[in-house]
Amino acid sequence: MADRAPTFIILLRAIGPVTHKLMSMAQWRDAAEQAGFSAPETMVNTGNMIAQFGGTAEAARKAMLPVLRGFGLGENIAPIVRKPAQLRALLGADPISDAAQARPSETGVYFFAAKTPDFDWIKDHDGPEAIHVVADHLVVDFTQDVAKSGKLIRKIDKFCGLNTARNWNTTRKLAERASAREKE
Incomplete structure (x- = not known):
């Protein structure tokens, strides 16, 4: 419509x-x-x-x-x-395909309030987590229980500012439902 x-x-x-x-x-x-x-x-x-x-x-x-x-x-x-298109693009990039399927609760997408968050710190990240930047979002394969990644989560908060995170499955479900609503 x-x-x-x-x-x-x-x-x-x-x-x-x-x-x-x-x-x-x-x-x-x-x-x-x-x-x-x-x-x-x-x-x-x-x-x-x-x-x-x-x-x-x-x-x-x-x-x-x-x-x-x-x-x-x-x-x-x-x-x-x-916007739904932003989530579709993020999911379409699929930088964590294996992790999202094998460990969906240990994968996450960080959404930031800032239009261009500072991601310079990532090059010095030495934790076990795999971090991917997709269109001003972070997609993280925590590789372990998220609760064990406090150091990374504090860095994201410190360097990237106001944010919220959702796991891969929730991000996918939100994109699917929002996209369906656009077609209704």
Whole structure:
């Protein structure tokens, strides 16, 4: 449908059991709809939303901020917005094909708030994790339990700024559902 508002994927940073006490996914959907997002739907319970919004990705991000603050969520809870095409391109690059199939919970995609995060530090990374840059995102094969990669995660936070991560399967499911919505 040519005149329908664009579809966006909204990924919240720092969502978990503590924040669920302040904002359930159902409450988030209702508040997003009142803020101008069309047919918001959430996937899993970790701050993933797909919705249409009449504007740019930056306008969607700005419109989502007061929704989150309305629940009393602090500045550390931040929306990172992507278009379905961005996730499709990321998945199409498929830099971790074997890892994503063998160890999907040990693969991750980092989404950044900054348009051009600083990735210069990666050349000095000496951990067991394999890191790939795909269109201003990091795709990481942790090669082990993610909890054992605290050093890498701290480096990503320090050098790349505000971010959120999703495993490969969640990223794929979000891209598939958002793409299907674009066709509806």
